[in-house]
Amino acid sequence: MxxxxxxxxxxxxxxxxxxxxxxxxxxxxxxxxxxxxxxxxxxxxxxxxxxxFKNLNAGAIDISYEVNAMEFERGMGGNRGGMSGSVGLPGGGMPSAGGMPAGDFSGGGMPDFNGGGVPGFSGDERMNQEKIVLSEDDMEDLTVFVPNISDATISYTTSSDIEGGELEEASSYSIAGVKSNYMTISNMSMAIGEFLSEENDENKEKYCVLGITAAKEIFGSVYDAYEEVIYIDSRPYVVSGVLEEMGTVASGISPDTTVFIPYSTGIKYITGDDVSPTITVIADDVDLVEQIIVDIETVLSDSYANAEFTISDAGSKMExxxxxxxxxxxxxxxxxxxxxxxxxxxxxxxxxxxxxxxxxxxxxxxxxxxxxxxxxxxxxxxxxxxxxxxxxxxxxxxxxxxxxxxxxxxxxxxxxxxxxxxxxxxxxxxxxxxxxxxxxxxxxxxxxxxxxx
Amino acid sequence: MSLIEIKHVNKGYKLGEETVPVLKDINFTVEKGEFVAILGPSGSGKTTLMNIIGCMDVLDSGEYFLNGRAIHEMRESELTQVRNKEIGFIFQNYQLIPTYNVMQNIIMPLLMRGMIHKEAVAQCQDIVKLLGIDHRLGHRPNELSGGQKQRVSIARALASKPSILLADEPTGALDTTSGQEVLKLFCELNEMGNTIVMITHDMNVAKSAKRIVKIIDGELLAEQ
Incomplete structure (x- = not known):
C-alpha cells in the first residue's frame, strides 16, 4: 500500500x-x-x-587560612588570652598582636612562636593553634618563589554599616579591602569612574568603588553614586566609581553587592588586624594550576610549618x-x-x-x-x-x-x-x-x- | 487448464493430541466462467474448503492450482498477493470495516495493491452503479440494510477484478427478498463472465448455481 x-x-x-x-x-x-x-x-x-562564574579567571588560585573549631579550641586552651586576630580573641600576648604588621608573620622568623610554654605541644603544633594572617609579604614570597605566576593580589572581606545617599538608616554591606590590581585580576570593568589606585592604597585614602547593586540601593542609580560620599563606620568615603554588573569573581567575592575600599585603608579604619585575607594568584597557564598549588604549599610551609591552608582554584570551583x-x-x-x-x-x-x-x-x-x-x-x-x-x-x-x-x-x-x-x-x-x-x-x-x- | 484444480487435498485440525480430519482426499475443479455451489450441512468442511480455495488456509497434503499457479507451494507473502489479485471474497456477515464508509470499504483491495485513492474511486464508479449503491457511498456500514451491506461486500469483491468470486453463505444473513436479489445479482455477474464459487447449506440457494458439488463429512459426494 x-x-x-x-x-x-x-x-x-x-x-x-x-x-x-x-x-x-x-x-x-x-x-x-x-x-x-x-x-x-x-x-x-x-x-x-x-x-x-563568568568573570572568574580559570587560572585563579585562592589561598586562605581558616581556623577550624578544633584548632580554635586548642588555641584557646594553649594560649588563652594571648592571641589576637580576626577570630576576635581579646588580649595581645602574641608579640605581633596589635602592633606587628602582618608581614612579620612571614619569612620564617617568628621566634615567639616557638617556646610558647604550653605543655604537650611542640612549636610546630602550636603553629596550628595560632591565628595565621596571610600578608602582603606572603603574597610577594609566592610571586618570587612560585614559578609560572603572572599576577597576584590580596584581599579580605568584612561587613560594616554604611550611611549616606538615599539610605534612611545605616545598612550593613559587605566591604572588600582590595589592591589596585584586583580589578584586572578579577576581570571586572567599570560602569562609571575609576577603580581604586595604588596611591589610594599606599596613602590609606578613603575612596571606595561600589558594586552596581549596592550603588543602586544606596543612591538610586549608578550616575547618582559617582563622586558622592558614603559613610563607612561613620567615616566619609568618596565614591570613585561604580562597577558593571558582575558574577562571582576571584576570591569568592560577589562584587555587585560589595563596597570596595583600598586594602590598607580598610585595615587602618575598619578591621584593624582582625582580618583573614585571601591571596589570589593567577597561573600563566590553566594546565599548570595543579603544579602551582603544590609549589604554593611548599613555599607557605617554609613560612608556616604544619599550617594547613585552604587552596582552591577557580577551575575546580567551576567544575x-x-x-x-x-x-x-x-x-x-x-x-x-x-x-x-x-x-x-x-x-x-x-x-x-x-x-x-x-x-x-x-x-x-x-x-x-x-x-x-x-x-x-x-x-x-x-x-x-x-x-x-x-x-x-x-x-x-x-x-x-x-x-x-x-x-x-x-x-x-x-x-x-x-x-x-x-x-x-x-x-x-x-x-x-x-x-x-x-x-x-x-x-x-x-x-x-x-x-x- | 482449469481455473481451480484441487488434487487429493487433505486437511485436519489438531484437537489436543489428536488430528481431526476435516477434508479427506478432495478432488475438485472449476472452469473459468462457471458458477458452482458447494452444498453441505454444518460441520461438513465446506468453509474449510472455501478457506483453502481462498488461500486463507494451508492444506496438509495434496495440490492446489489456481490459474495454473501452485498455491500449495506458496509462502504467506505470495498468498497475500493471490488473495488481493485473484480472489474476491463475499462473506455471510459481510465483513465490512465499520469505521470506513462504503466507498472506503470498496476501494480497499485496490489501495492494497498500490493504487492511489483517486484512481481507485474512479475504477469503482461503474461497479457501484451496477450494484445500485452509488447513492450510499458516504454512509457507514451501520447505516445500511443487510441487502445493501451485501451489495457493498460484492462491490468490494468485484473492485479488484478477481479471477474468482468466492461467496460464503452470501444469503445467510439476509431476508428472503434480499437473498433472492443477491442470487439474481450473482447470476447476472456470472452471465458477465465472472467465475463464482458459492458455499451454502441451503439447497434452494445452491440451485441458483449452474453446478452443485455436495460435501459431507469432509468428502465430496457427487456433482449435479
Whole structure:
C-alpha cells in the first residue's frame, strides 16, 4: 500500500477514536513535559553557573587560612588570652598582636612562636593553634618563589554599616579591602569612574568603588553614586566609581553587592588586624594550576610549618558547580525516563487492547490481501502519531508549567532543542512500545482473525 | 487448464493430541466462467474448503492450482498477493470495516495493491452503479440494510477484478427478498463472465448455481 494511503487510513482511525487517543497519550504527555522541564531546568542551572562564574579567571588560585573549631579550641586552651586576630580573641600576648604588621608573620622568623610554654605541644603544633594572617609579604614570597605566576593580589572581606545617599538608616554591606590590581585580576570593568589606585592604597585614602547593586540601593542609580560620599563606620568615603554588573569573581567575592575600599585603608579604619585575607594568584597557564598549588604549599610551609591552608582554584570551583548541576540533571533525566517507560507501557497496553478489539478488522484486511508489512506499519504509525500528539501536548503543558516552576526561584531555560528532543523521545517511546502489539497484529492468521468476534 | 484444480487435498485440525480430519482426499475443479455451489450441512468442511480455495488456509497434503499457479507451494507473502489479485471474497456477515464508509470499504483491495485513492474511486464508479449503491457511498456500514451491506461486500469483491468470486453463505444473513436479489445479482455477474464459487447449506440457494458439488463429512459426494 502507498504510504500516503496508509497515512490516510491511520489518520482516519485516529480521528474516529479521539478520546482513546488522548487517554493513551497521557503517559507520553507527562513524560514529554518532564523531559522538557528537566532539560530547561538543567540548562537554567548551567546558565546560572556560567553567569555566576563568568568573570572568574580559570587560572585563579585562592589561598586562605581558616581556623577550624578544633584548632580554635586548642588555641584557646594553649594560649588563652594571648592571641589576637580576626577570630576576635581579646588580649595581645602574641608579640605581633596589635602592633606587628602582618608581614612579620612571614619569612620564617617568628621566634615567639616557638617556646610558647604550653605543655604537650611542640612549636610546630602550636603553629596550628595560632591565628595565621596571610600578608602582603606572603603574597610577594609566592610571586618570587612560585614559578609560572603572572599576577597576584590580596584581599579580605568584612561587613560594616554604611550611611549616606538615599539610605534612611545605616545598612550593613559587605566591604572588600582590595589592591589596585584586583580589578584586572578579577576581570571586572567599570560602569562609571575609576577603580581604586595604588596611591589610594599606599596613602590609606578613603575612596571606595561600589558594586552596581549596592550603588543602586544606596543612591538610586549608578550616575547618582559617582563622586558622592558614603559613610563607612561613620567615616566619609568618596565614591570613585561604580562597577558593571558582575558574577562571582576571584576570591569568592560577589562584587555587585560589595563596597570596595583600598586594602590598607580598610585595615587602618575598619578591621584593624582582625582580618583573614585571601591571596589570589593567577597561573600563566590553566594546565599548570595543579603544579602551582603544590609549589604554593611548599613555599607557605617554609613560612608556616604544619599550617594547613585552604587552596582552591577557580577551575575546580567551576567544575564542582557544573558537576553538581550535571548530577542533578542526571537525576531528573532518570526520573523522566521512568515516566516515559510508564507512559510507553500504557501505550503498549492500550494498543494490545486495540489489536484485540480490531482483530476482526485485521482479518478482513488480510483476507483482502493486505500485507503483513502494511498491517505492521499501520499499527506502528498509529502508535507513533498517538505518542507524537502526546509529546506535543507535553511540550505545551511544560510551557504552561514553567511560570509555576519559576515562582519557586528555579531558573528555567526553555529551548527549541529541548522541545524537539521531548517530541523525538516521545515518538521513540511510542514506537518502541507500540512495535510489539503491531507485530502481533501483523502476524495474526487470516482465518482465525476473521472469525474472531 | 482449469481455473481451480484441487488434487487429493487433505486437511485436519489438531484437537489436543489428536488430528481431526476435516477434508479427506478432495478432488475438485472449476472452469473459468462457471458458477458452482458447494452444498453441505454444518460441520461438513465446506468453509474449510472455501478457506483453502481462498488461500486463507494451508492444506496438509495434496495440490492446489489456481490459474495454473501452485498455491500449495506458496509462502504467506505470495498468498497475500493471490488473495488481493485473484480472489474476491463475499462473506455471510459481510465483513465490512465499520469505521470506513462504503466507498472506503470498496476501494480497499485496490489501495492494497498500490493504487492511489483517486484512481481507485474512479475504477469503482461503474461497479457501484451496477450494484445500485452509488447513492450510499458516504454512509457507514451501520447505516445500511443487510441487502445493501451485501451489495457493498460484492462491490468490494468485484473492485479488484478477481479471477474468482468466492461467496460464503452470501444469503445467510439476509431476508428472503434480499437473498433472492443477491442470487439474481450473482447470476447476472456470472452471465458477465465472472467465475463464482458459492458455499451454502441451503439447497434452494445452491440451485441458483449452474453446478452443485455436495460435501459431507469432509468428502465430496457427487456433482449435479
Amino acid at each position: 502507498r504510504m500516503t494511503e496508509l497515512l490516510r487510513l491511520v489518520f482516519m482511525n485516529l480521528a474516529q477514536n479521539k478520546f482513546k487517543v488522548i487517554l493513551t497519550s497521557v503517559g507520553i504527555v507527562v513524560g514529554s513535559a518532564t523531559i522538557m522541564l528537566v532539560l530547561a531546568i538543567g540548562t537554567g542551572g548551567k546558565v546560572e553557573v556560567a553567569e555566576q 564542582a558547580a557544573s558537576k553538581s548541576n550535571e548530577t542533578l540533571q542526571l537525576l531528573l533525566v532518570a526520573m523522566a525516563v521512568i515516566v516515559f517507560i510508564v507512559g510507553g507501557i500504557g501505550i503498549m497496553n492500550v494498543l494490545f487492547v486495540s489489536v484485540k478489539e480490531r482483530t476482526n478488522e485485521i482479518g478482513i484486511l488480510k483476507a483482502l490481501g493486505c500485507s503483513k508489512k502494511d498491517i505492521l506499519l499501520e499499527f506502528l504509525l498509529e502508535a507513533c502519531f498517538t505518542s507524537m500528539l502526546g509529546a506535543v501536548l507535553g511540550v505545551m503543558v511544560s510551557l504552561g508549567i514553567t511560570p509555576v516552576v519559576e515562582s519557586f526561584s528555579v531558573r528555567v531555560e526553555l529551548s527549541v532543542q529541548g522541545a524537539v528532543l521531548s517530541v523525538v523521545f516521545g515518538v521513540i517511546t511510542g514506537s518502541v512500545f507500540g512495535f510489539y502489539p503491531a507485530y502481533k497484529a501483523s502476524t495474526l492468521i487470516p482465518v482465525v482473525a476473521l472469525n474472531q468476534e
